[in-house]
Amino acid sequence: MLEVVDIDVRFDRHPVLDALSLQVSDGEVVAVLGPSGAGKSTLLRVIAGLLRPDAGAVVLDGVDITERPAHLRNVGMMFQDEQLFPHLDVAANIAFGPRMHRWPAAAVAERVDELLTIVGLDGFGSRRVDRLSGGEKKRVALARSLAPRPSVLLLDEPLTGLDRELHDRLIAELADVLRATATTAILVTHDGDEADALATRVVQWSELQPVWTISTARRDW
C-alpha cells in the first residue's frame, strides 16, 4: 500500500504540487490522466525519492519513507525517454538493478533471461542499446525497471513517441506484463486510451489538484 499525503513541491517559490494526496493499494495499476506539463512527472519523482517534497509524506506499507534516499526505497521507475545506460549492453542494463541489490550472479543471469523473454527480446542481450529501435528501447527500459522486483513501479508516459501501430501493440504487451508480474504501479499519461487499457483505476489530475491551472505550472521538472 502506497500513500502520498499532502505533498507540496515548489520550484523557485512557484507551487508545482499543492497538498496532493493519493493512495494506491497492492496490485493496483493507477493511471493519473492529465495534460502535459501539469506536474505529473514531479509527483512520480517525489515517490521515487528523486525529489524531496517541501511538505507532506510518502508512506509505503505503513512506513514513512519521505526521508529515505532513492536507492533504498525499492521503487522502480520507467522514464519517458528510457534513460538506458549507453555504455552498457541490453543485458547489463537489465542486470543493473539486481546487481545493485547484490543478487548472486546466477540469479542475475536468470532474471535477465526471464525478463528478456517477458518483453519479447530473446537473444538481444548483447546488443548495444544505441542500435535498438524505439520500441525495443521501451521494452528494455521496462525490463530494467522490473528487474529488481520493485514494490511499486512508476511509469512516466511510457509509450509516448512511438508510432500508432507500435504504440497499440505495446499497450497490450505492457498490460500483459503488468498483469503477469502482478506489479503495483502508477502510470502517468495524457492519453486516455492508454490509461483505460493499462489501469485498474483512472484518476483525473484535476481531481488531485482541483485549483490547478496550467499556466502557473510551466515547469514539469
Added chain:
Amino acid sequence: MKRLLAVIALAALTVSCGSDAASDEPAAITLVAYDSFPPSDTSLNAALDEFTESTGIAVKVVIAGDAGTMVTKARLTAGNPEGDVMWGVDNTLLSAALDDDVFAAYQPTGWDSISTDLTDLVPGHELTPVDFGDVCINYDIEWFASNGLQPPAGLDDLVKPEYKDLLVVQNPSTSSPGLAFLMATIAHAGEDNWKDYWTALRANGVEVVDGWTTAYQEEFSGTAGSTGGRPLVVSYGSSPPAEVIFADPPRTDAPTAVIESTCFRQIEFAGVLRGTEHEAEARKLVDFLISTTFQDELPLNLFVYPARTDIALPPEFTEFAVVASTPLTIDPAEIAANRQQWQDEWTTIVLR
C-alpha cells in the same frame, strides 16, 4: 556572416595601417640587438635618430632575443644575416661568434679612444668593443646592518658558515650573469679548484634560479619592497645606481652595494654582419656606436660603462656603481673552448 566579414575587414585595415611603418627609404639598415635594448622612446633611440638625421641612413632596431639566442641565430645565418649590424655580443660568446665567421672585419673611426684592455680582445677587428660592466655579488645593506653581520669580503667568505643560506645565483646554463659568476669563481679558484669551491658553496646553501629576474626581483631581499629572503645576489656592478635612479619616491642612497672582489668583467661588442648588402652604411653605424654622442647615453639606458675612455659618467654611477680595478677575467678563447664542459660539470656538482 555579415558581422564576421566586418571583423575581417577591420582586421585587414589594422594590418595595412600597421605595415606601412616599414617604410622603404633609400638607405635603411637593421641593427640586431638583444632584448634589453630599448626599441624606442629612450634617449638611446633619440641618439640613433640623430645618426639618421646627419647621415640619411635610417636605422631599424630588431630584437633577436637574449644575447645567447641572438648569437645562436647569427651563427645559423652566418653570411646571410638577419640584419646589418649586431649589438651586444659579450666576451663569453665572442669566440663562438668569431669561429663561425659571423662578422666582417672593420676598424671603426674612434677605435683608438677605446681602452686597449678591450680592443686587445679583438686583434682582427671583427668586432668593436662598445661597452663593459661587471657582474658582481650585490648585498642588502640594511639586512647586514640589522643582523650585525659584516658583508662578505670576497668569494672565499661565501662558503663560511656565517653566510649560510644567504646567496642566490643564476644557472650558468640559462643566464648570462650566472655564467659570468661561474667564470668569476673559475678565475678566482683556478681550473683545478673551482669544483671544490662550488661543492662547498652548495653545502653552504646557495640557491640557484633560472635567471636574473627571478634572482633579483623575487629572491633577493635588497631591492626595495622585495618579498625575497636572501641578502646576497649575483647581479651587476651597476645595479645600485639603478636602485637610486628608479626609486620612487626619490632616494639619495642606494639600498644595495657591490662586493668588488667578486666582479667578473663582461665586455660587449658590436660589429658588421658578414653578408650585409649595406656594408658602407653598416660601417657608418658602427662608427656612430662608439661616437661620444651614442656612448654618452649608454650608462643610464643599458646600465653599462661606455667603452670610450673619454665619457663623463653620471653622478649615480660615480657614487654607487662599482667598476672593479682588477676584475676577474678569463680569455674568451678559453671560455669558448671549455664553456659547455664547465656548465655540464657545474650542473653535476650543484644541481644533481
Added chain:
Amino acid sequence: MDHHRVALNRVPRWFVAALAIAPVLFITGLYAWPVTTLLLTTLRDTTGGTSPFANIAGVVWFTVWQATVSTVLTLIVGMLPTYVLARFSFRGRRAMMAAATVPFVLPTVVVGAAFLALLPQSWHGTARAMIVAHVFFNLAVVVRLVGSMIAVIPHDLVGAARTLGASPVRAARLVILPLLRPALWSAAAVIFLFSFTSFGVAKLLGGPRNPTVEVEIARRATQLGDVGGAAALSALQLVLLAVVIVWTARRQRRAAVELHGATAPRSPRNRGERIMVVSVAALIGLVVGTPVIALVSRSFKVGTSWSLSAWTQLGGGEVRPGAGLGVDPLASVGASLRFAVVAAVIATAIGFLAATAINTSPRLGRLLDAGLMLPLGTSAVTIGLGMLITFDTPPFDWRAQWWLVPLGHALVAVPFVVRAMLSVLRSIPADLRAAAATLGAAPIRSWWQVDARALRRPLLAGAGFSAAISLGEFGATTILTRSGSETLPIAIGRLLGRAGDLPRAQAFALATVLLALSTAIVMASGSHEQLGSGDRA
C-alpha cells in the same frame, strides 16, 4: 541502406580537397618545411661531439613523471568545479566559467612571478611548485572538455541508476564516470601535452634543478649554440608525444558513447547542493583570484609603500634626464593587439576550413587533424630556428617580417579553433543536412546553410581564444626576431630585467593591462562558453 542515403547527400570530393588546401599549405609551409629543414641541416652537421642523448634520460624521465602527476592532479582537482559548473545554474556562473578559463591564456612570465610571490620560499625551484602551476593553468581544460560532456549526460540517467538501487557514489562510479571516460581521456591528453612541453613554468617555478625536455632543448639551442642537439631532442620529444596522443586517442575512441541532447543546468535545490555550489565558487575565486590579486597589487606597490606612480609614470618618458625605461604602454597595447588580430584572423580562417574538411571527410580528416596538432608538441625554439634558416632567401626572406610572429601564434591557436568547431559540427544532426537537401539544396549549398551557419558562434569564440593566446605569447614564440614596437609580454619581460622599484611596479602594471585585455577578449567572444564544449549553436 543508411550508408547509401548518406552518400547521396555527401559534398563532392573536390570540394573537401578545396577546403583542405589552405590548412595543408599552412601546416606544411610554416611548420613541416622549416622543422624538416632544421633537422636535415643540423643533424648533418653533428657528426662529432657529445651525443645530445647522453645525459638526457634523467630529463626525459622527470618530464614524463611531472606531466603525469600534473595531469592526474588536474583531473582530480578539476572534477568537482567542473561538475558544479556544468550541472548547476547560479548567479555568477558565467563569470566563474570565464575565471576558470583566464589562467589558461595568461603569460607564464606574469603568473610565474605571482606564484613566486605567493608560494612559500621552500617551494621555490621545486617540482611541487611547477605541478601546482600546471594544475592552475590547465584547470580550464577540464572545465571545458569534461564539463561539456557532463552537460550532455541527462539528469535522469543518474535518476534511473538511483531508482535501481545505486547509491549516489555507485551511480557516479558506474554511470557518470564511464560516460565521461572519452572526455577524461581527451582532457588528459591535452593536459599531458601542455605539462610535458612546459617551458616558462618549468624555468621560473621548477627552477634549474627541474628542467623539462623543452627547457633542455632551448638551453642547448640558445645558450650552448648546439642547434643539432636541440633538433634531435625536439624530434625525440615529438615522437614521445605522438605515441601518447595516438594511444589516448585510441582509448578515447574505444570509450566513446553517443549521448543525445543537452541537459540545461538547474539551480541548486537543497542545502547540500547549495553548499557545494558556494564552496566551489569560493574555491575558483580563491584559486584564480589570489595570483591575480597578487599581480595587480604589486603594480600599486612601489618600494615598500602603496603608490600610483607606476601607473601615472607609465609611458611618461624619462624618469630623470637621460634615463628612461623606454616603455610606451599604448604602443605595446597596439602592437599586441595588432598581432592578436592577425593571429586570430589567420587561425580562425585556417581553423574554419580545416574543421569543415575534417568533418566532411573523416578518414583523411584525421590525418589533417593530427598534422595541425604537431606544432603543440614541438619545441617553439625548433620551429623558430627552422623558420630562421628556411625563410632566408628571396622570395621567402621573411625572417624579420613582423607578421611571422602572429603566424607563429596562429600555428599554436589553430588546433584549439578546430576543436571548438568540430564539437559543434559533430553535434549537427545528419538529419538537418538531409532536411536541407530534401528542401532542394544542393550538397554544397546545404553545407553552407547548415554547417557554415552553425559555426558562427564557435568561430567568434575561436577567434577570441586565438587572440588571447597571441596576447599571452603562448609557448615561446619569442624566439622569433621582431622589429617595431614591442608587445606587452616582451615589454613586461624587459622591465622585469631591470633593477629598481619603478620598473618592477611598471612591469606589473603592464601585466594588469594584459590580464584585463585577455579577460575582456575571452569574455566578449564567448570563448569561455564555447571552447571545446558541445553547446549547440
